[in-house]
Amino acid sequence: MAEMGLADIHHSAAKLEATSRGYERGLIELAERGFDIIVMDADLAGSSGTGEFRKRYPNRFMDIGLCEQNMIGTAAGLALAGKCVFVTTHGMLAAGKAWDIIRSTICYGTLNVNICGADAGLSAGAAGGSRQSLEDVAVMRTLTGMTVVVPADSMEAKKATIAASRLPGPVYLRLASARVPIVTTDLTPFTMGQAEVYRQGDDVSVLACGVVVYEAMKAARDLEDEGISVRVINCHTVKPLDRAMVSRVAVETGAIVTVEEGASIGGLGGACAEALAQVGRPVPMRIVGIEDRFGESGEHEELLQHFGLTSRGIASAIREVLAMKANGANGVRGETTTSG
Amino acid sequence: MSPTATELRGVATVVRRDILTMLLEAGSGHPGGSLSATDIITALYWEVMNIRPDRPIWEERDRFVLSKAHAAPALYAALARRGYFDVRELMTFRKLKSKLQGFPDMHKTLGIDASVGSPGQGLSIANGLAIAAKRDEKSFRVYCLIGDGETQEGQIWEAAMTAAHHGLDNVCAIVDRNRMMGDGDTEKIAALAPLGDKWRTFNWHVIETDGHDMEQLLQAFAEAASVKGKPSLILARTVKGKGVPFMENSAEWHDRKVTEDLYEEAMQALS
Secondary structure: HHHOOOOOOOOOOEEEHHHHHOOOOOOOHHHOOOOEEEEEOOOOHHHHHHHHHHHHOOOHHEEEOOOOOHHHHHHHHHHHHOOOEEEEEEHHHHHOOOOHHHHHHHHHOOEEEEEEOOOHHHHHHHHHOEEEEEEOHHHOOOOOOOOOOOOOOOHHHHHHHHHHHHHOOOOEEOOOOOOOEEOOOOOOOOOOOOOEEEEEEOEEEEEEEEEHHHHHHHHHHHOOOOOOOEEEEEEEEOOOOHHHOOOOOOOOOOEEEEEEEOOOOOOOHHHHHHHHOOOOOOOOEEEEOOOOOOOOOOHHHHHHHHHHOHHHHEEEEEEHHHHHHOOOOOOOOOOOOOOO | OOOHHHHHHHHHHHHHHHHHHHHHHHOOOOOOHHHHHHHHHHHHHHHHHOOOOOOOOOOOEEEEEEHHHHHHHHHHHHHHHHHOOOOOHHHHOOOOOOOOOOOOOOOOOOOOOOOOOOOOHHHHHHHHHHHHHHOOOOOOOOOEEEOHEEEEEEEEHHHHHHHHHHHEEEEEEEEEEOOOOOOEEEEHHOOOOHHHHHHOOOOOOOEEEEEOOOOHHHHHHHHHHHOOOOEEEEEEEEOOOOOOHHHHHOOHHHHOOOHHHHHHHHHHHHO
């Protein structure tokens, strides 16, 4: 693992941190380097990851109050005047409530507004289904010109934040407030739009994004003992998808599993399926996500378990897809049950 | 009437005639709200705003955000007559590959400061521009034209709070108070009155005026520019379809095709 610049997640207790902390460090670094950024929040600075930035750079920070639509519209005006803006709110409030403003004002104008959906996925944990943003990746992905990045850990979140400031158009950064294992290090390569192979393997490829990249790595490790060789790819940029990588690993390993901490409709799995169907090389595939249902209250870790998003759930999806591959199924699912 | 006001009335008639011709050519679009906004837009582009049509993206220019984006024909006609682009372009409005999209697109049309379309969003954009101006110690002002029906959108009031809270005295919003929205009388659909009081309660400096009287409009803009520490709202009483008798005060003409026959009749009224 060391040669890929990854953290040693299997042999020592993995360090835990919320990805929003990486976002905050990215913002601070940008300000320290003298970039003319403005950070906005809608009454969530205490939890979204902008609290420390607010303390250090009060003149670059604006808490606009509880009005996400207006926050994003105001950010549009700032961007029109040449500012690089980061707006922060809950994933659901950005991608859901403010979607039209993001679409009609930010995307239509190709404005440099970076939208950070904090507390997304199952991170909202105990707050339950109405507050858990599971659909954000899917709905943001449909927007013209929008880049969608789901960092695997706080290290990657920092790199993504800095990279987002350099893209002239809008970026949706999907962040988690749950403390999750740090998989990558300063040395792990990160390029927006470029998926990275984190583990080599020949039987099946697992394409994951976000905090479940760790679970995918664990599943690959566990299956090694059963003689199953799993390739793991961190597909942090869901849009634009690294189609070349997706096609290559599908063809080379002949089966794929996608994993995301969100709706299994229209997210990373959907993006990969679209890509593969169109290169004419569909392979047996399973989409591990949350299938057409809301979340519910619980601790983040419990919820991952509950929805089949831990290494165990991923391993069973891998076994299913390998069975399909062995039976010569060509992307047609039989009577197997969903893992989500 | 001062010479300026007289002159502006003449310009407004030219703009109104252009609007009618564009709508006839396009075969669709919004006559009523374009004609009610014409005098306001004319006053802004010929007298009030600090702009340089030969340098459309001059950094110090005053900005204009057409939140009531369906009045695009009025803005396009004004920009063309003001010299941002050739008047002949107006005949391409709403057509395939045109620079003049149904709703303003800043990437396609010279002189448009912000792309707009979805109702209720313009004032937030105007505020963002104004905050940037203050941060950068620039003196430009930001004007935002809002439809009265549009003030039923919640985001307008979110933005109203932001502008007042941050003391954005470089923001001047104008409400085109023609009392007619797409489906009829605003007061019968979702009453707005007392609209001036609503803005006053939101801590704006409110100026009520006749939105078709050039002298009053110019005075209102001058007063707005003199206010310190607060954003200004010009509540402009207007007539939907102003200038074309059969369109006046008619919700039906919010969005209706202009036929050849009616075009002739309208142009005679505007001669």
